[in-house]
Amino acid sequence: xxxxxxxxxxxxxxxxxxxxxxxxxxxxxxxxxxxxxxxxxxxxxxxxxxxxxxxxxxxxxxxxxxxxxxxxxxxxxxxxxxxxxxxxxxxxxxxxxxxxxxxxxxxxxxxxxxxxxxxxxxxxxxxxxxxxxxxxxxxxxxxxxxxxxxxxxxxxxxxxxxxxxxxxxxxxxxxxxxxxxxxxxxxxxxxxxxxxxxxxxxxxxxxxxxxxxxxxxxxxxxxxxxxxxxxxxxxxxxxxxxxxxxxxxxxxxxxxxxxxxxxxxxxxxxxxxxxxxxxxxxxxxxxxxxxxxxxxxxxxxxxxxxxxxxxxxxxxxxxxxxxxxxxxxxxxxxxxxxxxxxxxxxxxxxxxxxxxxxxxxxxxxxxxxxxxxxxxxxxxxxxxxxxxxxxxxxxxxxxxxxxxxxxxxxxxxxxxxxxxxxxxx
Amino acid sequence: xxxxxxxxxxxxxxxxxxxxxxxxxxxxxxxxxxxxxxxxxxxxxxxxxxxxxxxxxxxxxxxxxxxxxxxxxxxxxxxxxxxxxxxxxxxxxxxxxxxxxxxx
Numbered sequence: 307x308x309x310x311x312x313x314x315x316x317x318x319x320x321x322x323x324x325x326x327x328x329x330x331x332x333x334x335x336x337x338x339x340x341x342x343x344x345x346x347x348x349x350x351x352x353x354x355x356x357x358x359x360x361x362x363x364x365x366x367x368x369x370x371x372x373x374x375x376x377x378x379x380x381x382x383x384x385x386x387x388x389x390x391x392x393x394x395x396x397x398x399x400x401x402x403x404x405x406x407x408x409x410x411x412x413x414x415x416x417x418x419x420x421x422x423x424x425x426x427x428x429x430x431x432x433x434x435x436x437x438x439x440x441x442x443x444x445x446x447x448x449x450x451x452x453x454x455x456x457x458x459x460x461x462x463x464x465x466x467x468x469x470x471x472x473x474x475x476x477x478x479x480x481x482x483x484x485x486x487x488x489x490x491x492x493x494x495x496x497x498x499x500x501x502x503x504x505x506x507x508x509x510x511x512x513x514x515x516x517x518x519x520x521x522x523x524x525x526x527x528x529x530x531x532x533x534x535x536x537x538x539x540x541x542x543x544x545x546x547x548x549x550x551x552x553x554x555x556x557x558x559x560x561x562x563x564x565x566x567x568x569x570x571x572x573x574x575x576x577x578x579x580x581x582x583x584x585x586x587x588x589x590x591x592x593x594x595x596x597x598x599x600x601x602x603x604x605x606x607x608x609x610x611x612x613x614x615x616x617x618x619x620x621x622x623x624x625x626x627x628x629x630x631x632x633x634x635x636x637x638x639x640x641x642x643x644x645x646x647x648x649x650x651x652x653x654x655x656x657x658x659x660x661x662x663x664x665x666x667x668x669x670x671x672x673x674x675x676x677x678x679x680x681x682x683x684x685x686x687x688x689x690x691x692x693x694x695x696x697x698x699x700x701x702x703x704x705x706x707x708x709x710x711x712x713x714x715x716x717x718x719x720x721x722x723x724x725x726x727x728x729x730x731x
Numbered sequence: 732x733x734x735x736x737x738x739x740x741x742x743x744x745x746x747x748x749x750x751x752x753x754x755x756x757x758x759x760x761x762x763x764x765x766x767x768x769x770x771x772x773x774x775x776x777x778x779x780x781x782x783x784x785x786x787x788x789x790x791x792x793x794x795x796x797x798x799x800x801x802x803x804x805x806x807x808x809x810x811x812x813x814x815x816x817x818x819x820x821x822x823x824x825x826x827x828x829x830x831x832x833x834x835x
Contacts, residue, residue, distance in 0.1 A: 664762050705814055
């Protein structure tokens with residue numbers, strides 16, 4: 307692009323002013339000129355990408371949407387435990403944002419948010435800012451490494467992965483399992499609820515056991531669960547352990563890992579030290595850092611309280627929070643994030659038009675868990691807004707599969723195809 | 732009642748359509764649309780499934796409602812739809828049936 311003399315002078319002036327009056331120079335640096343009503347969405351995971359697509363779709367492309375994401379690709383966390391089992395690779399779970407831009411006219415900004423100003427209604431990035439009429443943040447989760455002595459983001463990246471965000475750590479954990487000798491021990495920990503994907507850790511134990519059964523049958527899986535009991539699909543997981551992987555999976559409840567010794571891969575609870583060949587620690591979780599920048603984290607320092615009619619923050623007007631970061635009894639899942647994103651998208655469109663959102667939002671959730679290479683189990687619920695409680699309340703009739711089945715394994719694969727296309731295509 | 736008003740507006744639209752050719756922008760029931768949003772994880776955007784789960788877009792209304800009622804009562808055995816169907820009322824089945832029947 308050619309820069310004419312006047313613009314060159316402007317840029318020059320702004321450049322000088324950055325040093326002298328950073329605030330003023332900053333204000334002139336709108337990354338994408340705002341032409342009409344605009345929603346900025348921060349975070350392009352299941353929740354954020356869905357909100358971006360549905361605002362464009364349901365507003366008849368009238369509302370501008372800028373989607374800010376730091377990663378180049380979308381990687382599905384749901385089903386990523388199957389990478390450990392060996393039936394999928396990370397590339398099977400990877401998508402991109404091209405269609406959101408081309409078909410729906412979403413403006414994608416790749417970058418990291420550095421600050422949010424709820425009064426000026428701006429989102430700051432390293433190279434400029436974005437103004438919004440309404441902001442939707444879908445920050446996902448961050449890990450509270452400081453709750454486990456010896457653990458850090460660096461340790462997780464290098465040797466003791468959480469692999470609780472699908473990507474490099476998932477592949478690393480799979481490689482560690484492949485390198486482990488037959489007869490080795492895989493130790494994994496589960497933090498106290500609430501955490502992302504309630505049945506996910508138990509599914510993981512099954513996927514690792516499934517790999518061991520085929521390739522390293524003398525090996526063991528030990529689960530150290532900070533919770534007093536299995537938090538999801540208990541009967542189905544215990545049946546899978548007993549019937550599919552007899553003698554291989556050992557479950558220990560009320561076992562909170564408070565420390566790790568990195569060199570010896572030892573997990574320490576309040577009562578015991580357990581040495582592993584491959585160690586997988588899931589630290590306690592909280593809303594992603596962007597929630598902190600927006601100042602919308604609750605008194606617990608972890609999750610964000612919202613109005614369930616619109617997902618607008620209880621702290622700041624015009625800021626909406628969706629997905630795992632929301633404080634509620636709703637399960638923190640991919641399906642739930644997309645379901646909340648749609649209610650939020652619909653509400654934002656109405657509110658920008660000066661109207662009331664849907665007063666009876668109704669949504670549903672399903673979590674499929676793969677308990678072997680080809681069998682799955684589910685938990686499914688419908689949730690309705692309860693005005694008295696100002697909360698989403700589970701409707702009657704939900705629940706879990708009667709038994710694991712291959713039919714559900716096939717539908718779980720179909721679910722992944724459909725949800726990825728609903729989010730990205 | 733809400734539901735009646737909605738049905739009347741749909742009927743009004745049909746009458747108008749036959750009399751004039753107006754009613755070009757068929758009003759979407761936004762509550763139904765929002766509710767149907769949760770079905771997309773398994774049935775695709777607006778019911779256009781790209782996987783093994785059935786396509787809902789363009790399903791005949793009567794067929795749709797019958798299936799939902801049968802899922803709810805258990806008359807139709809299924810892997811998962813019994814759980815979902817139990818969460819909705821008959822009035823909501825009708826709203827959802829309208830929404831999906833209108834998807835091309």
